[in-house]
Amino acid sequence: MKLTFLGTGTSFGVPQIGCGCAVCRSEDPRDRRTRVGAIVEDAGLRLLLDTPPELRLQLIAAQVDRVDAVLFTHEHADHTHGIDDIRAISVRRDGALPMYGPDETLRSLAQRFPYIFDAAMKPLPGTSKPEGFAHALEPGETVRIGHLDVTPVALPHGRIRVFGYRIGPLAYVTDAKELPEGALAVLRGADVLVLNALFRTSHPTHLSIGEAVDAARRVGARQTYLTHLTHETAHAALESALPADIRPAYDGLSVEF
Template identity: 65%
Template sequence: MTTSVRLRFLGTGTSFGVPQIGCGCAVCRSTDPRDKRTRCGAVIETGGGTRLLIDTPPELRLQLVAAGIDDIDAVLYTHEHADHIHGIDDLRAFTIRRATPLPLYGEAATLDTLRARFPYIMDEQFRPLPGTTRPEGTLTLIQPGVPFNVNGTDVLPIAVPHGRSSVVGYRVGDIAYITDAKLLPDTARAALVGVRVLVLNALLRQPHPTHLSVAEAVAVAQEIGAERTFLTHLTHDTSHAALAAELPAGIAPAYDGLVVSLA
């Protein structure tokens, strides 16, 4: 496993984002920059120089510019929902400078959705007009529990249920990123043994049919026992400061732009 790893949170919000359109609640009106949450995405960088983008959320261009990310080696997709894939066209900025298509990893349902929703990217027969460009990607099927390698970096996909859908979390070295989970089955827990930094979604205070609640995420985090756990996919249900104040030691809300490093 890779030892030196850095995780950068690009976006930490729910599918609505925060502030939410048309909402005048205290969190949506907050001046705390940590309460401005774009849709979920992250970048994992290894000491060996590999940079992996997790998902392509709708605000991807703004997120990458803010983070100063100018190159990536691959995209790891968690699942096919709109808030996790609809920024895919922003990959064009990377692929116009590459000699080969960008590898895009995901489960079968995710890859099928990408083919159906973005044929101008995925159809190898499509050719853009002279003087125009399109993202260039190569779809690669992954299987949960079966590690794969990107430029010398081992990546372990971890399956978790998300309502009627399956979501893939990823472990790279001692960092694991899991979003949109309703629970962590035994296979996922086994894959997380020894992880030092864990990311979990925590949608609302009350139970939700497809997501961990804050209390459920805290309970799972304590069972996994990582040194540090960060909660993501957060709503305007609570402010960053209020949530941070009530969480147990070792568990904290993530925020857009947060960087976590492991030597």
């Protein structure tokens, strides 16, 4: 299995508009962070996790020209508003691109982008449109996508829930505030864990860096990667402060396991 981080930044991205801090001015390419998304590949199957606003540029940078399905974590704009970019993928498919996620997320996307999900909305001759087919998931109920078993995990994110995903040896969690016991039962045993880690200080809707380290210890994966990072944290400084089995991710990082 291969995991590629398309984007690892917070909703502002890094550099942040109008900011001249040291991280926003950093020449370390690992400090340039687009909004969070990832690709999971296994035996020819490709799953896209979220459709962040920079999706077109992210897929080009990762040399990805095809995906077989999309898994949405939640409806927030930094995780969904690149959805129109799937047109370049769906036009080459025989049928709409399958899209999985929480029911409320898929309903919200269908309201915001009806042309993607409504098969009755036909493009004019000589034009095209992105096409997606929604599959609502329930927490804890495993779905088979291709040859992979995917289990959604419900997690708190302020006033809404987000879905983390257990995909074979991978546990993927973003935008969560905590890992409840029910979620830990699904995530434990993973070889690789991905966790959001916002600030060094506490935040009402996201794990802090310290909370993410504690959560990683509770899951017990061989290797943990932190994502959803802000301009308050330089990659090199964070990497030097973390234990060897917990590392900050960066845009374009690929991990095989």
